[in-house]
Amino acid sequence: xxxxxxxxxxxxxxxxxxxxxxxxxxxxxxxxxxxxxxxxxxxxxxxxxxxxxxxxxxxxxxxxxxxxxxxxxxxxxxxxxxxxxxxxxxxxxxxxxxxxxxxxxxxxxxxxxxxxxxxxxxxxxxxxxxxxxxxxxxxxxxxxxxxxxxxxxxxxxxxxxxxxxxxxxxxxxxxxxxxxxxxxxxxxxxxxxxxxxxxxxxxxxxxxxxxxxxxxxxxxxxxxxxxxxxxxxxxxxxxxxxxxxxxxxxxxxxxxxxxxxxxxxxxxxxxxxxxxxxxxxxxxxxxxxxxxxxxxxxxxxxxxxxxxxxxxxxxxxxxxxxxxxxxxxxxxxxxxxxxxxxxxxxxxxxxxxxxxxxxxxxxxxxxxxxxxxxxxxxxxxxxxxxxxxxxxxxxxxxxxxxxxxxxxxxxxxxxxxxxxxxxxxxxxxxxxxxxxxxxxxxxxxxxxxxxxxxxxxxxxxxxxxxxxxxxxxxxxxxxxxxxxxxxxxxxxxxxxxxxxx
Numbered sequence: 163x164x165x166x167x168x169x170x171x172x173x174x175x176x177x178x179x180x181x182x183x184x185x186x187x188x189x190x191x192x193x194x195x196x197x198x199x200x201x202x203x204x205x206x207x208x209x210x211x212x213x214x215x216x217x218x219x220x221x222x223x224x225x226x227x228x229x230x231x232x233x234x235x236x237x238x239x240x241x242x243x244x245x246x247x248x249x250x251x252x253x254x255x256x257x258x259x260x261x262x263x264x265x266x267x268x269x270x271x272x273x274x275x276x277x278x279x280x281x282x283x284x285x286x287x288x289x290x291x292x293x294x295x296x297x298x299x300x301x302x303x304x305x306x307x308x309x310x311x312x313x314x315x316x317x318x319x320x321x322x323x324x325x326x327x328x329x330x331x332x333x334x335x336x337x338x339x340x341x342x343x344x345x346x347x348x349x350x351x352x353x354x355x356x357x358x359x360x361x362x363x364x365x366x367x368x369x370x371x372x373x374x375x376x377x378x379x380x381x382x383x384x385x386x387x388x389x390x391x392x393x394x395x396x397x398x399x400x401x402x403x404x405x406x407x408x409x410x411x412x413x414x415x416x417x418x419x420x421x422x423x424x425x426x427x428x429x430x431x432x433x434x435x436x437x438x439x440x441x442x443x444x445x446x447x448x449x450x451x452x453x454x455x456x457x458x459x460x461x462x463x464x465x466x467x468x469x470x471x472x473x474x475x476x477x478x479x480x481x482x483x484x485x486x487x488x489x490x491x492x493x494x495x496x497x498x499x500x501x502x503x504x505x506x507x508x509x510x511x512x513x514x515x516x517x518x519x520x521x522x523x524x525x526x527x528x529x530x531x532x533x534x535x536x537x538x539x540x541x542x543x544x545x546x547x548x549x550x551x552x553x554x555x556x557x558x559x560x561x562x563x564x565x566x567x568x569x570x571x572x573x574x575x576x577x578x579x580x581x582x583x584x585x586x587x588x589x590x591x592x593x594x595x596x597x598x599x600x601x602x603x604x605x606x607x608x609x610x611x612x613x614x615x616x617x618x619x620x621x622x623x624x625x626x627x628x629x630x631x632x633x634x635x636x637x638x639x640x641x642x643x644x645x646x647x648x649x650x651x652x653x654x655x656x657x658x659x660x661x662x663x
Contacts, residue, residue, distance in 0.1 A: 213437070250435035
């Protein structure tokens, strides 16, 4: 969207902007051309640093539980890159429109109907921030152990220092997030260089400490690996891990929040794809290697003990490596906090509170959530359940948005998407019952297939039939909107030609 288009939106009947508070844009503020400072390299570096985090290492460790390293490599090198392609095209939409991720859902669900996915979006941000704070605090516990002599993670009496680490990480990430997108751009570049340096040293240590032949020969027990939480028991199979991997990759929900600052749609799409794919290939891979190394040396499969801080300390890298991992976690979570604050501004566009205070409030709200794994045993099963819940939401949600933009709207959203009421996306008093209904049906179908037919789910990923069914249902219900989009696009193109003449 050009600066001229953005100005038109500002004057087009919507409420006064929450606008620019310290040059930060709220959910209903389109980003003008002169504020789009992220080039392709910036986007790639941003997403490389953002996706290098302990949660990726932990998921890589889970991948090895299906079929050892061969199964993990199939998921890492084939499934993960393929699942990132549709996610990356959310960045195209954001860069094309100047809209953040919560604003992107408004044409499909209605200006008021977007409140439903915005609430879910807020849950994504808070939940992932809590998971990442817990895993990042593991690294800080090793720093405290080296400096102060306090118990590190999983050592006797670690709970108190771990709680203090969680609070410290939460405060630090809140400060970084409040700096805004320009500060985050610099922080992510710094984290990228630090992580590349750590990776080079780490690779050398892995090669000298671990025997590749032994690691590739390891296989899970004949009956497979299982984990449970409450009434749910999960057998770690390739099909389950495909579902969880799609959920993991598609819950990088803040892609639109930063692709809207891209200089071009290509930068907003290719940059996130290249950066995220490179980082996750590396971190998934090292997580898988780490857990298999522990399994071959200790006889037990324990993804929790294969966290990056524990492994780098055991390999002799010490607290400096843990500090780099903490920095990566903070840089990632700053994006999650920004996303959550933006969701609030979409839910309450007239809220007399700036984006930065909201980021601070969200950062504090993460603390009690991040303390839960200390009190509840079974982090592995909790992590799987969390990803499964997210998958049931994000698969239908983002499929609807992609189909809506590229098929129903023929690749164009009107400036009305930034209005508070009225316009092309008002539908029935601000709600599009077709979009909301398909989202609810898709989520219900996902859970029904996943938990109603667990034996089938161990063989067939449920994300694939659910995603296809949602795409077909939404496309059929919105056929009339697609037919209206063509003449509108033609008129707009003619007006644009007249302006240039």
